[in-house]
Amino acid sequence: MKILHTIPREDGFFMPAEFEPHYGCLMIWPERADSWQYGAVAARRAFCEVAKAIAESEKVIMLVSFEQYDTAREMLPEYIRVVEMSTDDSWARDCGPTFVKNKAGEIRGIDWGFNAWGGLYDGLYFPWDKDNKVARKVCDLLEKDTYDARDFILEGGAIHSDGEGTVMVTESCLLSKGRNPELTKEEIEQKLKAYLNVEKVLWLPCGIYNDETNEHIDNICAFTAPGEVVLAWTDDTKDPQYEMSKRCFDYLMQETDAKGRKILVHKLPLPSPVYMTEEECEGLIHWDGEPTRTDGERLAASYVNFYIANKSIVMPFFGDEKDEEAKKILEQLFPMRKVVPVSARDILIGGGNIHCITQQIPLWK
Amino acid sequence: MKILHTIPREDGFFMPAEFEPHYGCLMIWPERADSWQYGAVAARRAFCEVAKAIAESEKVIMLVSFEQYDTAREMLPEYIRVVEMSTDDSWARDCGPTFVKNKAGEIRGIDWGFNAWGGLYDGLYFPWDKDNKVARKVCDLLEKDTYDARDFILEGGAIHSDGEGTVMVTESCLLSKGRNPELTKEEIEQKLKAYLNVEKVLWLPCGIYNDETNEHIDNICAFTAPGEVVLAWTDDTKDPQYEMSKRCFDYLMQETDAKGRKILVHKLPLPSPVYMTEEECEGLIHWDGEPTRTDGERLAASYVNFYIANKSIVMPFFGDEKDEEAKKILEQLFPMRKVVPVSARDILIGGGNIHCITQQIPLWK
Numbered sequence: 001m002k003i004l005h006t007i008p009r010e011d012g013f014f015m016p017a018e019f020e021p022h023y024g025c026l027m028i029w030p031e032r033a034d035s036w037q038y039g040a041v042a043a044r045r046a047f048c049e050v051a052k053a054i055a056e057s058e059k060v061i062m063l064v065s066f067e068q069y070d071t072a073r074e075m076l077p078e079y080i081r082v083v084e085m086s087t088d089d090s091w092a093r094d095c096g097p098t099f100v101k102n103k104a105g106e107i108r109g110i111d112w113g114f115n116a117w118g119g120l121y122d123g124l125y126f127p128w129d130k131d132n133k134v135a136r137k138v139c140d141l142l143e144k145d146t147y148d149a150r151d152f153i154l155e156g157g158a159i160h161s162d163g164e165g166t167v168m169v170t171e172s173c174l175l176s177k178g179r180n181p182e183l184t185k186e187e188i189e190q191k192l193k194a195y196l197n198v199e200k201v202l203w204l205p206c207g208i209y210n211d212e213t214n215e216h217i218d219n220i221c222a223f224t225a226p227g228e229v230v231l232a233w234t235d236d237t238k239d240p241q242y243e244m245s246k247r248c249f250d251y252l253m254q255e256t257d258a259k260g261r262k263i264l265v266h267k268l269p270l271p272s273p274v275y276m277t278e279e280e281c282e283g284l285i286h287w288d289g290e291p292t293r294t295d296g297e298r299l300a301a302s303y304v305n306f307y308i309a310n311k312s313i314v315m316p317f318f319g320d321e322k323d324e325e326a327k328k329i330l331e332q333l334f335p336m337r338k339v340v341p342v343s344a345r346d347i348l349i350g351g352g353n354i355h356c357i358t359q360q361i362p363l364w365k
Numbered sequence: 366m367k368i369l370h371t372i373p374r375e376d377g378f379f380m381p382a383e384f385e386p387h388y389g390c391l392m393i394w395p396e397r398a399d400s401w402q403y404g405a406v407a408a409r410r411a412f413c414e415v416a417k418a419i420a421e422s423e424k425v426i427m428l429v430s431f432e433q434y435d436t437a438r439e440m441l442p443e444y445i446r447v448v449e450m451s452t453d454d455s456w457a458r459d460c461g462p463t464f465v466k467n468k469a470g471e472i473r474g475i476d477w478g479f480n481a482w483g484g485l486y487d488g489l490y491f492p493w494d495k496d497n498k499v500a501r502k503v504c505d506l507l508e509k510d511t512y513d514a515r516d517f518i519l520e521g522g523a524i525h526s527d528g529e530g531t532v533m534v535t536e537s538c539l540l541s542k543g544r545n546p547e548l549t550k551e552e553i554e555q556k557l558k559a560y561l562n563v564e565k566v567l568w569l570p571c572g573i574y575n576d577e578t579n580e581h582i583d584n585i586c587a588f589t590a591p592g593e594v595v596l597a598w599t600d601d602t603k604d605p606q607y608e609m610s611k612r613c614f615d616y617l618m619q620e621t622d623a624k625g626r627k628i629l630v631h632k633l634p635l636p637s638p639v640y641m642t643e644e645e646c647e648g649l650i651h652w653d654g655e656p657t658r659t660d661g662e663r664l665a666a667s668y669v670n671f672y673i674a675n676k677s678i679v680m681p682f683f684g685d686e687k688d689e690e691a692k693k694i695l696e697q698l699f700p701m702r703k704v705v706p707v708s709a710r711d712i713l714i715g716g717g718n719i720h721c722i723t724q725q726i727p728l729w730k
Contacts, residue, residue, distance in 0.1 A: 002443045066451035069498065073505075078367045082505055085449050086431035133434065140438075140447055141506075 002145040007194045013100035013108055014197035017163030017223055018308045021363040024059030027051055029072045030090040034292045035350045037283030042346040048075050050314055050354055053340045055080055057311035088131040094155035096359035097135035105365030109139040109146040110195055112154040117213045118178025152191050153179045157216040157356050164226045165258030167192060168202040172215040200258035204248045209241045211300035218355045219302045224333040227257055232302045233267035268329055271320035274301040280349055305353030313337050316344030316353050367510040372559045378465035378473055379562035382528030382588055383673045386728040389424030392416055394437045395455040396430055399657045400715045402648030407711040413440050415679055415719055418705040420445055422676035453496040459520035461724035462500035470730030474504040474511040475560055477519040482578045483543025517556050518544045522581040522721050529591045530623030533567040537580040565623035569613045574606045576665035583720045584667045589698040592622055597667045598632035633694055636685035639666040645714055670718030678702050681709030681718045
């Protein structure tokens with residue numbers, strides 16, 4: 001593995017869209033006792049369901065600590081590769097490498113700086129040194145070269161690419177004081193353009209209410225095709241999410257992408273608000289003396305947090321009346337893929353969802 | 366990765382010789398403070414030399430703990446793959462998988478039981494649970510299926526195969542009470558024949574004097590070609606090693622291999638006896654309250670402990686007057702390979718040598 005200090009744009013590498021062909025998917029086994037209630041037993045089952053659904057059409061690599069290796073190997077089918085790696089939690093999307101590709105079909109990783117979604121300012125745990133080494137180690141595992149972009153704090157869940165010159169982000173996340181406070185919005189945009197090799201950055205104002213990642217893009221809005229997105233939506237004007245989704249909608253309606261196309265916005269309904277229960281909170285250990293979740297806390301549930309596998313869409317279900325409606329919309333938007341729902345409450349209460357616990361590895365030649 | 370409960374012989378898989386083509390070589394970064402003096406600094410340098418010499422003609426994968434990952438990545442050139450894995454020490458030969466191959470060119474690993482060279486009877490450390498998981502994890506890393514042979518205690522350094530139906534072992538090791546005391550010699554031979562798929566087991570009586578592995582074969586005798594071996598030798602009749610080497614020589618002279626060939630024995634001189642110094646002992650921490658080495662202790666130095674890479678022989682030098690003589694003999698025996706010496710005192714004082722810290726992975730189709 002070469003550690004590269006050049007810039008992907010200069011080398012002709014760009015970030016493909018998630019709906020382009022994958023080699024496989026990276027995941028990390030859940031274990032952290034202040035994230036995953038009751039010894040992560042239910043979370044492990046949910047992660048296994050996600051892994052198995054994805055593995056039907058691409059390879060899955062599950063990273064796991066030494067301590068949990070045997071459990072993971074036992075619970076996962078043999079066609080899923082289990083590889084030991086130390087991490088601080090289970091968010092492959094955010095600490096894993098962002099892969100870029102060139103026209104010859106080669107791929108390379110980008111190793112962004114990772115500081116647990118806000119570092120000492122408003123990060124979610126400390127330390128995060130194990131997570132911050134994951135991207136580089138995954139590249140060595142896959143025998144791929146890696147760009148050193150550790151001086152720029154970014155998570156995979158904070159960016160969505162259409163593969164044709166446009167990425168989407170949220171201002172709430174990328175301009176947050178816990179990320180790159182020394183950089184202006186313009187400088188951040190230049191970084192994204194240089195590393196992801198895009199011409200246009202779409203800055204949605206915000207994300208999902210109470211999303212502790214400072215409102216990652218991947219929970220509110222996702223490309224389903226070039227020029228087309230799904231946006232998490234509620235018609236309940238009393239819900240604080242209404243105003244947030246509306247601002248994103250209005251922004252998107254007046255924007256065009258890098259190709260000059262107007263953006264076609266498909267509204268994807270949100271489930272009814274989901275709250276932590278007292279029993280769930282009791283299943284967590286405290287972190288740094290404090291509870292990590294409180295009884296009645298609203299969780300950032302959204303159907304947008306799905307994963308696009310080669311032949312399927314793996315989407316969260318919440319046991320909500322909107323589950324089937326959201327599934328039908330995704331089926332219409334991805335007619336070539338099978339939409340596979342996974343009961344995702346046990347992932348959601350850890351702080352994210354299916355897209356957050358996965359990271360696609362593009363197919364290479 | 367499939368975990369197989371069948372027998373390699375029944376599946377048509379056999380152990381190739383080390384001099385057959387390799388995909389690469391497995392190594393483990395030294396770290397353990399009761400094995401490697403003064404923070405393993407000198408050992409790391411020696412391991413790097415070995416890795417670089419091997420990497421000139423095949424891939425090298427270096428397994429390393431989370432804690433040492435950055436150091437290993439920094440010290441090793443970029444063409445060597447560094448992969449995180451928890452281990453108890455650095456003996457890839459002994460805890461790594463033994464690979465077997467079939468006629469179609471597929472390879473599989475064998476996951477033997479590992480108990481630190483003798484378990485609670487006379488093993489060298491406790492616990493050894495991390496080491497005992499290495500073979501299986503390496504197979505998952507390489508996406509190879511693995512035979513479950515964990516009920517049989519064996520180390521890679523205890524066997525040498527000629528790839529044509531014969532393996533060599535030592536009685537002192539395989540019949541030791543710390544290995545498989547519930548099995549008779551005949552039963553052990555049957556196990557070896559079944560798993561390595563050979564017709565003949567050559568039982569050398571013993572190995573190198575004071576070799577703490579219960580005298581592994583790989584320190585005393587090695588195949589250089591089918592029907593040909595090098596045997597560690599001294600002409601000093603006062604040295605206890607003289608009688609040991611002589612017994613092995615006499616045994617080999619009256620034996621034939623699986624093909625019915627007489628065995629051509631090349632004597633490889635031993636260096637003058639090598640002893641631990643007081644300064645080296647002071648650089649080690651105690652284990653379980655006891656010193657792991659004592660001042661003046663004789664070390665099991667032997668030139669036989671070399672590694673056969675695709676295009677080179679990586680052999681230990683001891684700063685001894687016999688270094689060049691041993692090198693010349695190996696050059697004559699391996700005319701197609703370059704003999705590369707590495708100053709190996711800093712490996713030797715850990716308890717083994719170049720063959721012990723490496724494990725070949727046969728080339729597969």
